[in-house]
Amino acid sequence: MRAAATRSAGLLAVLAAVGLLPWLSGRDPALTVLRARSAEQEPTREALDAVRRDLGLDAGPLALLGRWAAGLGRGDLGASWVSGTEVLPSVLAGLRVSLALMGAALAVALLLTVVLVVPVLVRGRASAGAGAAMLAAVPEFLLATAGLLVCGVWLGWLPTSGWAGPEHLVLPAVALGVPAGGLLGRLVADALPAVLDERWVELWRGAGVSRARIRAAALQRVLPPLVPQFGMVAVGLTGGAVAVETVFAVPGIGRTALGAAKSQDLPLLQGAVLALLLLGLLTGAAAALVRRRLLGPALRDASLALPAPRPVRTHPAVPGVLAAVLLTAIGWGLSRDPYTVRTAARLAPPSWAHPLGTDGLGRDVLARLGHGAAATVGTAAAVCLLSLAVSLALGFLPAVAAGAADIANALPPVIVGILVAAAAGPGTGGAALAVALVSWPPLAAHAAALVQEVRASAYLTAQRAIGAPPWWILTRHVLPSVAAPVARHALLRLPGIALALASLGFLGLGARPPAPEWGLLLDESRAYVERAPWAALAPAVALALLAGLAVSGASYAQRPRTGTKARTRRMSGVGA
Template identity: 55%
Template sequence: MLAASLVLGIGLLPWLSRTDPALTVLKARSAERDPTPEALAAVRDELGLADGPMRLLARWLGGLLHADAGRSWISGTEVLPGAAQALGVSLLLMAGSLAVAVGTAAAVCGRSLWLGSRRRLGARAPGGTVTAVLAALPEFLVAAVLASVVGVQLGWLPALGWYGPQWMVLPSLALGLPAGAVLGRMLDDLLPGAFAEPWALATAARGIPPGSVARMALRRCVPGLLPNLGLFVVGLTGGAVAVEQVFDIPGLGRLTLRAALAQDLPVLQTGTLALVLLAATAGALTRLAARLLIGPALRDGALHSLHRPAPPAPRTLPLVYGVLLTAVIGLGLPRDPLTLDTGARLQAPSWAHPFGTDALGRDILARIAHGSLDTLGIALAVSATALATGILLGLLPRLSGPVVDTVNAVPPVLAGLLVTAVAGGGAWTPALAVAAVAWSPLATHTTTLIQQERATTHLTATRALGAGPWYLLAHELLPAVLPPVARHALLRLPGIALSLAALSFLGLGSQPPSPEWGLLLAENQPYAERAPWAVLAPAAVLALLGALAVTAAGGVRLPRRRSPARPARLPGPPAEVKQAMPTPPRTPVPTSPTD
């Protein structure tokens, strides 16, 4: 039903945007052609626009039953072959990006695996600065740097087009590195709890090799990440619009974006439907894989909570990053971000202009500082909204499950177009678009953790002692789930800022002369080779924001439970249960809960 509503909304896009679809199609076909009343009437008659959107949608759906998605309103070619080819390109790019993401995630959590498998549980992994920088780098900026430096200047790999395996390397790196950094941090967050479980504590006495312990710990933690991995898969396919634009890749994301901008409804509806089907397939496969890996333990209630009290995280790095970010903003706010100086165009950093100037002679430090007020404020508001929505809907998996699969299939760019059509353009358009889709990973994470926490032996024992559902939710489930989901939300904060920047980068958000960070990157990208500081300065501030968010996320921890000698207000078991309770036998050496 939700997927049908999405396709219906796509079909109504030209009418929702209050624009004449005939004029848009005519301009897309030939920008030089004069839109005379006769020409517009000919387009309306050719496309059947006079019949209205509902009849057009009904004809398109009827054609799908016969494997016919209609013809493009712009080129006149059949839609289905072109969409299938674009989907194949996007799936190949997704496979390459996923391989890079898995390798990056393995590198991020490698130290924790090595320490945990050798029983050095007290040692802490590094603060994650490199990971934060990788997670916070804009994909379109990474793509532009790789294309210009590796592809053009060094000539090591081809930078434009899609003609073979070599053309996959650079775009796969641009997409896979940030996604792998986020996945690696999420896995690194679960590993300490896995290594502290009874089965892992018994491995030293049994002499099991560290490599086997590490593999069992991975198997224990991976099911909790699989649903989010499915979301990443769909995001790497439909959300790679900016990267496909930079590398000139004929993928599904770029095809859908161009169709949306030109209001080519048959192509747009077919591309959206393909993304929805891909999201549903990926979600079903990841849920099946998680059930196969850990299903028996969920059924038998034989799990232990992975989220337990941990030593306080070091506060030095978040403090340093916060001071640096505050200093950059504080130094730039007294400066005027709109002052033009054509005699100081593209000047290198100096005492007068610490971050240099842009193509119009404006001070980049001033523009970054003033843009931070909008970028950071909106990103924080969207993150808080996504966290609250994700937790609430994650507690209702039967309601949120189908919604997540559909919402995740909508790239932020397409969501931005839909929001722009309904609410109009403006600075808050990207915020509404990103907020509409940003909650789904957090809801999926919440649902997965709730499912596993309900299957823990501790919760089973607490329920047997007479605890009701509200007590379990307030005192057991939420305290165990809120900290990791909050850490996940902090990890997503740079990504939300990047999504806002990407929408502005593509022209769907703030307009010049606004100093919004995404717009800064879009304005200065053409001068990246001549004046790299104009691009590197806002990118470095984004990376600093990512470092602050990732290191601060380590401080969100589960509060320590009260001592068992002073239990919480929990009713004891009924008298007949006490009489029937046998003396517990000697517990054998535990094994992995997933075996």
């Protein structure tokens, strides 16, 4: 009941925030609308008052929220402040495009999952390894930029923008589907060998059951605990679609929401964000329904744990090599000036004077790459610490955390970033807040599992029996046992948080020019990617190295450990 109440309260809070965006933005909506309708008209008091009466802003925030909520009940999302057209048709048109794109991306993801899982079914042992983990760690906007550059610009195989036919669907679907397929493939491939080693498999073999039937039963055993993860991947497609739609100029709902946020067309933004939120919630509900159907009536209330995740096999030298390359580039860049504009040297190719070339303003790309590490990775570290503190607090309130986590999981960082940018304007602080708001659920789930196991341990029972006070038990036993493994988990998520911040910067929702943030560097280089690809490749390779470092580093953090903490870590599925 408490989780359901928290879930309902969180949903109402999100809907209220969306409905009150005109007031939360801190800017005069009437002035925005007046400039959008007629840029040359003088913003006199009379003109602004007329716009406020036309939009109903003079009635106050509560009346505006009530009118918006009443309109939702009638299926009326209002009219665009900029174009004056109805919002609902625009939202439905964008939603149709996005659903088609996400359907194609999901097909690519499932196809890649099958490719990664079939060898495991044949050999009976994990074979996805570092390849699948590396694919899962590559952000969609980075893969989209690489696909556009290689397949669209250099080779000319496929169109690079628009939405005019099936050929325009290929590159966006691949950019969205490959990371999702890598994650799903790794989850299933890592879980199958443990299932195939279970006692029932040996009994079935002894009874003469065919190999194909055993493999099918193993898949049925593996899928129920993983279906929620499949739902999370599908929700992630809605967030990744915003960046991919922007890269390829696809007129989907994500690009519609981003354009509305930048132009302060708040009714259109409200409708688009509401559609994305409902899409995420429906996806989560569908995943829960599929899991119940797979379990069947007998096991419907069972809580099947994920099999123990296996470490990714990487060569011991890989983390050191990746770290050395990345730190060398950053250190070299820090010794150079990232802001000096040299118009005579704009778009210069790599040379000894400019090892990574120059950008559209003649600024040194290596210098901007080095100085951007602080903005990208440093901000990610602060977000990581904040998420760690929140998760440790919520780990002692699992019922409250579960309901809030459902809402947070339905909102990818990009969607929250759009809302925060609409309310407070784009910037590094807003991007950090957006990522922090949705990055805590996995850490909180891990903390809750640890708290539950530590509290049930025999030595704490003995402490209570000898009269140890609750505060002593909490600070000297429970919290130290929980904080260390959750902190390691948070450290493993640091590169993912950095990639999320970079994606917001890439979309123009994070750091503002001339800041040398990695996502912003990619965004700035898109206009001349055909003439000067090195400006886009430098931050792209840096992000890829960061992702690879996370994957290879996690392989050592995931090595089997003995004791209560190791068992709890396997039960909670950290690193899966």
